Amino acid sequence: MTLAVLAPQQDQSQAAAHATRWSLALTAIEILSATPAGLGGILLRARPGPVRDAFAAALGLVAPVRRLPASADAEALEPGLDLTATLASGRPVMKPGLLAEIGAGVLLVPMAERLSPALSARLAMALDGDGLRLVLFDESGGADGGDARVTAALADRLAIHLDLDDVRLPMAALLAGETGFPPQVDDIEAGEPIADAGAALTSAALLLGIASIRAPIQAQRLAHAHAALDGRAAIAAGDIEIAATLVLGPRATQLPPGETPAPPETAPDQPPDIPPAIPPASDDDDDATDDNPDSIPPDATDIVLDAARTALPPGLLDALANGIPMRAPAGGSSGAKLKSLTSGRPAGVRAGAPGRGARLALIETIKTAAPWQALRPRRDDGRLSIRHDDLRIRRFVARAQATTICAVDASGSAAFARLSEAKGAVELLLAEAYVKRAEVALLAFRGDAASVSLPPTRSLARARRELAALAGGGGTPLAAGLDLAQTIAGAERARGRTPLIVILTDGRANVGGGGGITPQDAALASARALGRAGHACVFIDCSARPRPEGSALAAAMGARFVALPRLDARAVVAAVNAAMPA
Amino acid sequence: MKAAFPFSAIVGQSEMKQALLMAAVEPRLGGVMVFGDRGTGKSTAVRALAALLPPMKIIAGCRYGCAPGDTEPCPDACRARAGKRVEEVPVPFVDLPLGATEDRVVGSLDLERALATGEKRFEPGLLAKANRGFLYIDEINLLEDHLVDLLLDVAVSGQNLVEREGLSIRHAARFILVGSGNPEEGELRPQLLDRFGLSVDVRTPTELSDRIEIVRRCDRFDRDPAGFAASFAPAEAATLGSIARARKKLPDVAVPDMMLELGSRLCQAVGADGLRGELTLLRAARATAALAGKKTVLPAHVGAVAALALRHRLRRNVLDDTGSTARIGRAVAELIPA
Numbered sequence: 001m002t003l004a005v006l007a008p009q010q011d012q013s014q015a016a017a018h019a020t021r022w023s024l025a026l027t028a029i030e031i032l033s034a035t036p037a038g039l040g041g042i043l044l045r046a047r048p049g050p051v052r053d054a055f056a057a058a059l060g061l062v063a064p065v066r067r068l069p070a071s072a073d074a075e076a077l078e079p080g081l082d083l084t085a086t087l088a089s090g091r092p093v094m095k096p097g098l099l100a101e102i103g104a105g106v107l108l109v110p111m112a113e114r115l116s117p118a119l120s121a122r123l124a125m126a127l128d129g130d131g132l133r134l135v136l137f138d139e140s141g142g143a144d145g146g147d148a149r150v151t152a153a154l155a156d157r158l159a160i161h162l163d164l165d166d167v168r169l170p171m172a173a174l175l176a177g178e179t180g181f182p183p184q185v186d187d188i189e190a191g192e193p194i195a196d197a198g199a200a201l202t203s204a205a206l207l208l209g210i211a212s213i214r215a216p217i218q219a220q221r222l223a224h225a226h227a228a229l230d231g232r233a234a235i236a237a238g239d240i241e242i243a244a245t246l247v248l249g250p251r252a253t254q255l256p257p258g259e260t261p262a263p264p265e266t267a268p269d270q271p272p273d274i275p276p277a278i279p280p281a282s283d284d285d286d287d288a289t290d291d292n293p294d295s296i297p298p299d300a301t302d303i304v305l306d307a308a309r310t311a312l313p314p315g316l317l318d319a320l321a322n323g324i325p326m327r328a329p330a331g332g333s334s335g336a337k338l339k340s341l342t343s344g345r346p347a348g349v350r351a352g353a354p355g356r357g358a359r360l361a362l363i364e365t366i367k368t369a370a371p372w373q374a375l376r377p378r379r380d381d382g383r384l385s386i387r388h389d390d391l392r393i394r395r396f397v398a399r400a401q402a403t404t405i406c407a408v409d410a411s412g413s414a415a416f417a418r419l420s421e422a423k424g425a426v427e428l429l430l431a432e433a434y435v436k437r438a439e440v441a442l443l444a445f446r447g448d449a450a451s452v453s454l455p456p457t458r459s460l461a462r463a464r465r466e467l468a469a470l471a472g473g474g475g476t477p478l479a480a481g482l483d484l485a486q487t488i489a490g491a492e493r494a495r496g497r498t499p500l501i502v503i504l505t506d507g508r509a510n511v512g513g514g515g516g517i518t519p520q521d522a523a524l525a526s527a528r529a530l531g532r533a534g535h536a537c538v539f540i541d542c543s544a545r546p547r548p549e550g551s552a553l554a555a556a557m558g559a560r561f562v563a564l565p566r567l568d569a570r571a572v573v574a575a576v577n578a579a580m581p582a
Numbered sequence: 583m584k585a586a587f588p589f590s591a592i593v594g595q596s597e598m599k600q601a602l603l604m605a606a607v608e609p610r611l612g613g614v615m616v617f618g619d620r621g622t623g624k625s626t627a628v629r630a631l632a633a634l635l636p637p638m639k640i641i642a643g644c645r646y647g648c649a650p651g652d653t654e655p656c657p658d659a660c661r662a663r664a665g666k667r668v669e670e671v672p673v674p675f676v677d678l679p680l681g682a683t684e685d686r687v688v689g690s691l692d693l694e695r696a697l698a699t700g701e702k703r704f705e706p707g708l709l710a711k712a713n714r715g716f717l718y719i720d721e722i723n724l725l726e727d728h729l730v731d732l733l734l735d736v737a738v739s740g741q742n743l744v745e746r747e748g749l750s751i752r753h754a755a756r757f758i759l760v761g762s763g764n765p766e767e768g769e770l771r772p773q774l775l776d777r778f779g780l781s782v783d784v785r786t787p788t789e790l791s792d793r794i795e796i797v798r799r800c801d802r803f804d805r806d807p808a809g810f811a812a813s814f815a816p817a818e819a820a821t822l823g824s825i826a827r828a829r830k831k832l833p834d835v836a837v838p839d840m841m842l843e844l845g846s847r848l849c850q851a852v853g854a855d856g857l858r859g860e861l862t863l864l865r866a867a868r869a870t871a872a873l874a875g876k877k878t879v880l881p882a883h884v885g886a887v888a889a890l891a892l893r894h895r896l897r898r899n900v901l902d903d904t905g906s907t908a909r910i911g912r913a914v915a916e917l918i919p920a
Contacts, residue, residue: 038804117680117724118679118680118682120680121679121680121720121721122679122680124720125677125679128625128677129677152620153620153720153721156620156621198794198797198798198801199794199797199798201797202790202793202794202796202797203790203794205793206788206790206793211619211621211786212619212620212621212786213621213622213623213786213787213793213796213797214620214621215621216793216797217796217797217800217801220797220800220801221801221804224801224804224805359683359685362691459765460765461765462765
C-alpha cells in the first residue's frame with residue numbers, strides 16, 4: 001500500500017477523494033437497507049478504527065444488526081438444543097439459531113478473513129437460499145498483508161465490495177458523532193435512462209476481466225435497487241454508475257483493452273482524480289460490443305467503465321504496471337486443518353461442554369454422573385440428575401498434514417537447469433500429494449530478494465500455471481530466501497500443518513548482510529534462526545563440487561544434508577520423501 | 583425459500599445439463615462431478631432439476647422418505663404406523679455444507695429425546711433427507727476425507743449404516759450425488775474421482791451474447807419469478823416428458839455386443855483403469871439412447887458420452903499437459919467413424 005502514512009495536512013483533493021468514498025459507502029448501506037435480498041451484502045475492507053465504527057453505526061441506523069461473535073461455530077447459526085438450559089430445567093430448551101434470529105436484520109461479521117471454512121460455507125449457503133443479508137469486515141489489510149482471506153465463495157456472493165482502509169473522515173465530524181447519514185444530497189444525478197442496462201454491465205464486466213457471471217447479475221440488481229430508491233422504475237445512467245463503482249470496479253482484474261495503466265503512485269490513493277474523459281476506445285476497435293450493435297448503446301458501456309475505473313482494487317494498477325496479471329485471491333484458509341475435536345479417528349474422551357464442533361460423549365457423561373446420584377437431590381421424575389460438570393466430549397486425532405516448502409536458488413548461470421528440475425520436483429511432489437493430501441509451496445530467491453512463486457497448494461493445475469512464469473538469474477540472496485522459508489513454515493504451522501523445508505542451492509551467498517556482515521554470515525545467521533524454530537529441513541547442495549559452506553549451513557539449520565551434483569527432479573523427490581515426517 | 587430458476591432457462595452448459603438428465607434417468611450411474619469456476623450455474627442447475635421433477639409419493643410422515651412400494655425395513659416402521667396413507671413431497675434437494683459434521687450427515691442419537699425423556703431415538707441426518715433426491719456438495723475437494731469416503735460409500739451402496747452411540751440403524755439412502763469443485767483449489771484423490779459416474783468441466787461462458795442473455799434472464803426472473811417460470815413452462819414440460827419417457831424406456835434399450843466391444847476398445851485406447859469406467863460408459867450410452875428415444879445403443883451414443891464417463895479416470899501423466907478431454911476426443915474420432 002502506498003498510502004500507509006498520511007501527510008499531516010491533507011491536501012484538498014485527497015480530502016475530497018475520501019469524502020467521495022465515504023459517501024459511496026453510505027449509499028451502499030442505503031441500498032442494502034432498501035433491498036430485502038438478492039444482493040447478498042457488503043464486503044468491507046477496513047481495519048478497525050473510527051471510520052469503520054462510523055460505518056457500523058450508520059448500518060445500525062437502518063437495519064437491526066447482529067454481530068457474529070468470534071466464538072461462534074457453524075452450529076450457532078442453526079436451531080438446536082440449548083444444552084445448559086436443558087440440563088438446568090430438565091426439559092428440552094431449544095435455541096432458534098442466529099440465522100432465524102436475524103430475520104430481516106443484517107449479520108455483521110468482524111474479522112471475516114478468520115472465518116472457519118465451515119462457517120463460510122454455511123453463510124454462503126444462507127446467502128443463496130435464505131436471503132441472508134451479510135456484512136463482512138475484512139481486516140486482512142491489503143493484497144499482501146497476511147495469508148488469511150475471505151473465502152472466494154463468500155466474497156463472490158456479496159454484491160458490494162467497499163474499501164475504506166485509508167479513508168479519513170474530518171476529525172470534527174467524528175467527534176460530533178455525525179457521520180452524514182442519511183446522505184443529504186444524492187451526488188449522482190439520475191441522467192439519461194438506459195435501455196439495456198444488463199447488456200452494458202455485462203460487456204463492461206467482460207472488459208474488466210471479471211470471470212464470474214454473478215457480478216453483472218448483481219450489478220443489475222443493484223442498479224434496480226438504486227433506481228427504486230429514487231422512486232424511478234427504469235434504470236438510468238446514474239444507477240449503472242453506482243452499480244459499476246460498487247460491484248464491478250472492485251472486482252476488476254484488468255483494464256479495458258486499449259488503455260495503459262496509470263502510474264501506480266497516484267492511482268490507488270486518488271481514484272477520482274483520473275480524468276473521466278479518457279476515451280476508452282470502445283466505439284470502433286472493440287469487437288465485443290460489435291456483436292450486438294443493435295442492443296447496446298456504446299455509451300452505456302462507457303459510463304459503466306468510467307465509473308468502475310474509480311473503484312479499481314488497490315494493487316491492480318501496481319500489478320499491471322509491473323506487467324503481472326492480477327490473480328484473484330485464492331480460497332484463503334479453506335484448506336486449513338480442522339480441529340481435532342471435530343474429526344478424525346476417535347481418541348478418547350475428556351471433560352468439557354459440547355458445542356464448537358465438539359460432540360457429547362453420552363455414555364461417558366452418564367457414567368460420570370451415575371456415582372453422584374445418591375448424593376444429589378433426587379429429581380421428581382426419577383431421571384438421572386446430570387450437571388454441567390458431568391459433561392464429557394469426544395476427542396479425535398486428525399493426522400497432521402504436511403506442507404513441503406521448496407526454496408530454490410534461482411540465481412546465476414546454473415539457474416535455468418536448477419529451476420526446471422525444481423519445478424519438476426514440485427510437480428512430482430504434488431502428484432504424490434494426492435494420496436497424502438500434502439501441499440507444496442515454492443519460493444525462489446534471486447537478485448536481491450526472495451519471493452513466493454507458488455503459495456502452498458494442492459492443485460497441480462495451479463502449480464503448473466504459476467511455475468511456468470518463474471524466471472532465473474542474478475545474485476544469491478541466501479539469507480532472504482531462508483528468512484522467507486521460515487516465515488512460510490511458521491504460517492503453515494499456525495494453520496496446523498507440518499512444514500518441511502527443502503532448500504536447493506549451491507550454498508554460496510553473495511547478496512545480503514551489510515553493515516560489516518558478509519552475505520555468507522548473514523545466511524548462516526538465518527540458517528541458525530531456522531534451526532532454532534525447529535522446522536524439519538532438507539538442504540540439497542547442487543553445486544558441481546560441494547564445498548564446506550553448504551554443509552556448514554545445513555548443520556546450522558539442523559537440516560539433513562544431501563549433495564546432488566547432478567540435480568534431477570526424481571532425486572529431489574527421493575530426498576524429500578526420505579525426510580518426510582512419518 | 584424463493585422459487586427455483588427453471589432448468590430450461592439455463593443458458594448454455596449443455597454438457598452439464600445432459601449429464602444431470604442422464605443421472606436422473608439412470609440413477610445407477612453413480613453421481614456427477616462438476617469441475618468448474620465459481621458462478622457458472624452449477625448449483626442452480628441441480629436445484630432446478632430437482633424442482634422440475636414431479637413430486638414423489640412417500641409414506642405419510644416417514645422421515646426417511648420411504649416410497650409406498652419399498653420393501654426395505656424402515657427404522658421408523660413407517661408402514662406399520664401410517665398404514666396406507668401416502669403423501670406427496672417435492673423431490674428433495676440437499677445442499678451439504680462444507681463444514682457439516684458426521685452427525686449431521688449420517689444422523690445421530692436424538693439428544694433432545696435422550697436427555698429429556700430417556701428415549702433412545704435416532705435423529706436422521708442429511709443422508710436420510712436426501713433419499714430419492716439429490717445431494718449436492720459444493721467444493722467437494724475441500725470436504726474432509728473421511729466424510730467424502732463415507733458419502734461415496736453410501737451413494738454406491740444406497741444404504742446408510744449407522745453403528746454408533748449404541749444405535750444400530752440401517753436405512754435406505756439412494757440419492758444422486760452431485761459434487762462440484764474447482765481444481766485450482768485442490769485436487770480430489772483419484773480413488774474418489776473414480777467413484778463418480780460422470781464428470782463435467784464447466785467454464786464461465788465467454789461469449790458476450792451468452793453472458794448478456796444470462797444477465798437478462800436473471801433480471802427477468804428477479805422481477806417476476808412466476809411470469810418467467812410460466813414463459814418456460816412448455817420447455818420444462820418437454821424436458822420432464824423426455825425424462826419420464828426415458829426412464830420407462832431404459833430397461834428395454836438393447837446394448838448390442840458390438841457396442842460392448844466398442845466400449846472396451848475405447849477404454850483401452852485412452853488408458854482408463856478399471857471396469858467401472860467401462861460399465862459407466864455403457865450405462866451412460868444407454869441412458870443417452872433412452873433420452874433420444876432409441877431402442878438400441880448406437881456408436882454415436884457411446885461417442886457422445888465417452889468424455890463424460892471417462893475423462894476423470896485416465897491415468898495422469900504429470901509431464902504430459904494434454905487434457906483428458908482431448909485424448910478421449912482423439913480416441914473417439916479414431917474408433918467411431920463419423
